[in-house]
Structure formats: structure tokens, C-alpha cells
Amino acid sequence: MRVKPVVPALHRWVASGRRRTESWAGSPRALDVLIALGCLGLMALDLPGLAAADNSLSGPAAAVVLALGCASLLVRRRLPWISYLAALLFIGWLHELTLVQFALYSVGRYRGRRAGILATVGYVGFALVMFAVPGWPEPQGQTLSGFLSLVVPIGVLASVVGIAAYRHDLVGELTARRAESAVLQAVQQERTSVARDVHDFVGRELTLLTVRSEVLSMRARETAYAKDFEELSDTARRAHLVLNDIIVQRGERASTPGVEGLPALAEESGRAGSPVRLAMDEDAHGLSPLRQAAVYRVVQECLTNAAKHAHGETIDVTIAAAGPQLRIAVSNALPVRTPGRAPVSAGSGTASMSERVRSLGGTLTATRSEDSYEVVATLPRG
Structure with a gap:
């Protein structure tokens, strides 16, 4: 045998x-x-x-x-x-x-x-x-x-x-x-968030355009330009209606804050136990609303990740203008991980941030070393 x-x-x-x-x-x-x-x-x-x-x-x-x-x-x-x-x-x-x-x-x-x-x-x-x-x-x-x-x-x-x-x-x-499903869901949610922000920001501008053209139409009622202003007002109103039809609103939701909301976000993170050192150029306030919303979302997601994986560590947030680009850098030290106490995370945050930045023509990279983690995003300022 x-x-x-x-x-x-x-x-x-x-x-x-x-x-x-x-x-x-x-x-x-x-x-x-x-x-x-x-x-x-x-x-x-x-x-x-x-x-x-x-x-x-x-x-x-x-x-x-x-x-x-x-x-x-x-x-x-x-x-x-x-x-x-x-x-x-x-x-x-x-x-x-x-x-x-x-x-x-x-x-x-x-x-x-x-x-x-x-x-x-x-x-x-x-x-x-x-x-x-x-x-x-x-x-x-x-x-x-x-x-x-x-x-x-x-x-x-x-x-x-x-x-x-x-x-x-x-x-x-x-x-x-x-x-994979969590990443796809995060990307889809971020796309929906971008679409809602587009609706909020662009819709506001279209509303102002409609009102302004109607005022100009009334002022030019007795002139040869009255008809042109009326057509401009009708075009702006139709564009607003099309925007409402394309971007479906699901529930009441405020638009994503801009860079003016970053100090409050940093203060909230500090109260939760993760202090933030925020350094931001004044040029960031001149960005378009959609780009400001992207900056806010990147910083918000980075602070959330740091709270999960490096709670208690100081987080450095730098927003600086470099020529035609705006650079957002968020970094924090990594503590020594206690065995058996890994944080709960779906791992979709980076995909969500990347989708938001990529939709505006920017780039995002996340780098992890033995003792630190850094996320760097760039956005075109124009």
C-alpha cells in the first residue's frame, strides 16, 4: 500500500x-x-x-x-x-x-x-x-x-x-x-452631491440673470432692445427649469459650504480631540463656489479619516495658491496601532474625494508612510 x-x-x-x-x-x-x-x-x-x-x-x-x-x-x-x-x-x-x-x-x-x-x-x-x-x-x-x-x-x-x-x-x-460596492456607492453619492451643488450655485446665478434681464426689459420697454431683453429673460428661465429637471433633488439639503466653513470645521475637530492647524491663503476666497465646495469636502473627509485612524494627533491643513493651481495638503502623524483595535472604515473616503476633485479637473494623491499620512489635492483656480 x-x-x-x-x-x-x-x-x-x-x-x-x-x-x-x-x-x-x-x-x-x-x-x-x-x-x-x-x-x-x-x-x-x-x-x-x-x-x-x-x-x-x-x-x-x-x-x-x-x-x-x-x-x-x-x-x-x-x-x-x-x-x-x-x-x-x-x-x-x-x-x-x-x-x-x-x-x-x-x-x-x-x-x-x-x-x-x-x-x-x-x-x-x-x-x-x-x-x-x-x-x-x-x-x-x-x-x-x-x-x-x-x-x-x-x-x-x-x-x-x-x-x-x-x-x-x-x-x-x-x-x-x-x-468595491462601498467605493462605487461613495463615488455615486459624491457625484450626486456635486450635481446638487451645481444646482444650488448655478441656479442662483440663473435666478439673478432672470431678474436682472426682466428689470432691463422693463427699463427698455420703449426702445428697440426691449424684445432682446425679454428673450434673454425667457432663455434664463428655461435654463433654470431644465436644470431643475436634470438634477433631481432628493430631500431637503443645504449646499456644501465653501472655504469660509473651514475654521468651524477645524474647531469642531479640535473639540472632538484632534486639533487642527489651518493655514489658508486669502486667494482661496476668490475661487468659484464649486471649487470652494471641493476644498471643503477634501478637508472634511481628511479630518474624518484622521479621527478614525489617528485620533488625538495634530492635523496640518495647508491651502495655498501656486500659480494657476490651488494646492490642498492635509497631513497627520500615525500613532502606534494597538493590536486587535482596528478602526471601522469602509475605505471609500479616498474614492469620494478623488471623484469630487476629478470632476473639476484636479488631481488627488494619498501617501502613507510608516509614521504619517498625507493627502495632496490640486485644483485649477480658473
């Missing part, structure tokens, strides 16, 4: 192999090749005595057969049942139980719990039938129950490890999908 009790370390070996091969080749195919070669190496240890103990295969012929069986592991991700059937063939023909460990792991890993259980039951039943066939190499001094105490745990353990890895992959994928 050829039994290699390698299943307890199989999952760890696969995980470490994945890390090495992905850094080497960047493809799961390299990991499959290494697993097939590893299985072949384990079975090759039996080549010298395989023909004499189990069947009439010569050494070279046995090597070819074992290599073909291990080659089935190359398609274990898409077709794990092929390696499973090859493993059953090896049990009945060569009395070899090494390949079935890899096959059961692959079925559980890539087809889930139900397929893993079905494959394990089929393996145990097939091994039991083979044990009852005359000529099966029963270990000396072992009864049927003793033999099954070795065969059954091999299959069950391999399948359980594969199913556990399958569930781990599902959890990881679900976590990634949730994070």
Missing part, C-alpha cells in the same frame, strides 16, 4: 506555494505546475518497488503512468473531476493513494461543499470495494476496520481542507465585492 500522509500540511504548502509562484510568474498556472510536480515527486518515491509489489509495470512505464496521472492536476481548477477519476484509477490499478489526496482537495476547493462530500463518499466506497477484491495489498496485521481507519481519514481530511479553502475564497471575494 502506497500512502503518503501529506494532507495535514497540504493547505499550508498550497498557500505558501501560491505566494511564491504568484510573485514569480503572476499566474495560477505556475502553482498548478508546482502542485503536479510535487505530487509526482511523492509518488516517484515508490517507483523502485512499484512493479514487484503491486503490478507488472516496469520502472519506465510506471514513471510514464504516474506522470500522466499527475498531469491531470494541471486542469484541477476548471475540471477537478478529471484528476479525481484518475486518482480512483490509481487506487484500483496501482493501489496508490497519494493522487487522491490532491484530487479530493481540488474538488472541494473549486466545486464546493456538496461536490467535496460526494467525491469523498465515492472515494471511500470505491476503496472499500477494492479492499474486498482478492489481491488487494492488505497491510499485515490490520483488519478491515484498521485499514479503513487509515483510508477514510486521508480522504475526509483532504476534502475538508479543500472545502475550507473554498469557503475562505468565498469570504474573501464577498469582502472584495462589498469594498
Whole structure:
């Protein structure tokens, strides 16, 4: 009987192999090749005595057969049942139980719990039938129950490890999908916020334009320009109506404050335990309302992130004009993280800030070092 009790370390070996091969080749195919070669190496240890103990295969012929069986592991991700059937063939023909460990792991890993259980039951039943066939190499001094105490745990353990890895992959994928969904939702919310700000700021200007053109139309009632002013007033009014139709308002909400709201925001952060050093050029007050709203949102999100990840640390906020660009820099030190007390965060704040800045033609970068975190955003001033 050829039994290699390698299943307890199989999952760890696969995980470490994945890390090495992905850094080497960047493809799961390299990991499959290494697993097939590893299985072949384990079975090759039996080549010298395989023909004499189990069947009439010569050494070279046995090597070819074992290599073909291990080659089935190359398609274990898409077709794990092929390696499973090859493993059953090896049990009945060569009395070899090494390949079935890899096959059961692959079925559980890539087809889930139900397929893993079905494959394990089929393996145990097939091994039991083979044990009852005359000529099966029963270990000396072992009864049927003793033999099954070795065969059954091999299959069950391999399948359980594969199913556990399958569930781990599902959890990881679900976590990634949730994070992606949170980022997309944050971006969509920021787009809605930008649209509402557009409605508030542009709508106000259109209202002023409408009123001013109506006043001018009344003043020029007896002149040749009266009709032109009336058309201008009607055009401004229609533009305002179109703006209301395109940008749907959902609930009552005030527009995003401008740079005049930053001192109050810094004071609020200080009361919460994270003091802020605010340095702002006077040129920032000359920005358009939408750009001022973007500055406010970037600083607001940075202060929120700092409160989560660096509570109690001083936050430096610098808003400076540099030629045609406005530069917003927010930085804070990072405290030593206490194990087991990671802050709750969806990780979508940076995407939200980036969407707001990008919509106005700017850029945003976030840089993390060992002891500090800095966000730098640039906006065109014009």
C-alpha cells in the first residue's frame, strides 16, 4: 500500500506555494505546475518497488503512468473531476493513494461543499470495494476496520481542507465585492452631491440673470432692445427649469459650504480631540463656489479619516495658491496601532474625494508612510 500522509500540511504548502509562484510568474498556472510536480515527486518515491509489489509495470512505464496521472492536476481548477477519476484509477490499478489526496482537495476547493462530500463518499466506497477484491495489498496485521481507519481519514481530511479553502475564497471575494460596492456607492453619492451643488450655485446665478434681464426689459420697454431683453429673460428661465429637471433633488439639503466653513470645521475637530492647524491663503476666497465646495469636502473627509485612524494627533491643513493651481495638503502623524483595535472604515473616503476633485479637473494623491499620512489635492483656480 502506497500512502503518503501529506494532507495535514497540504493547505499550508498550497498557500505558501501560491505566494511564491504568484510573485514569480503572476499566474495560477505556475502553482498548478508546482502542485503536479510535487505530487509526482511523492509518488516517484515508490517507483523502485512499484512493479514487484503491486503490478507488472516496469520502472519506465510506471514513471510514464504516474506522470500522466499527475498531469491531470494541471486542469484541477476548471475540471477537478478529471484528476479525481484518475486518482480512483490509481487506487484500483496501482493501489496508490497519494493522487487522491490532491484530487479530493481540488474538488472541494473549486466545486464546493456538496461536490467535496460526494467525491469523498465515492472515494471511500470505491476503496472499500477494492479492499474486498482478492489481491488487494492488505497491510499485515490490520483488519478491515484498521485499514479503513487509515483510508477514510486521508480522504475526509483532504476534502475538508479543500472545502475550507473554498469557503475562505468565498469570504474573501464577498469582502472584495462589498469594498468595491462601498467605493462605487461613495463615488455615486459624491457625484450626486456635486450635481446638487451645481444646482444650488448655478441656479442662483440663473435666478439673478432672470431678474436682472426682466428689470432691463422693463427699463427698455420703449426702445428697440426691449424684445432682446425679454428673450434673454425667457432663455434664463428655461435654463433654470431644465436644470431643475436634470438634477433631481432628493430631500431637503443645504449646499456644501465653501472655504469660509473651514475654521468651524477645524474647531469642531479640535473639540472632538484632534486639533487642527489651518493655514489658508486669502486667494482661496476668490475661487468659484464649486471649487470652494471641493476644498471643503477634501478637508472634511481628511479630518474624518484622521479621527478614525489617528485620533488625538495634530492635523496640518495647508491651502495655498501656486500659480494657476490651488494646492490642498492635509497631513497627520500615525500613532502606534494597538493590536486587535482596528478602526471601522469602509475605505471609500479616498474614492469620494478623488471623484469630487476629478470632476473639476484636479488631481488627488494619498501617501502613507510608516509614521504619517498625507493627502495632496490640486485644483485649477480658473
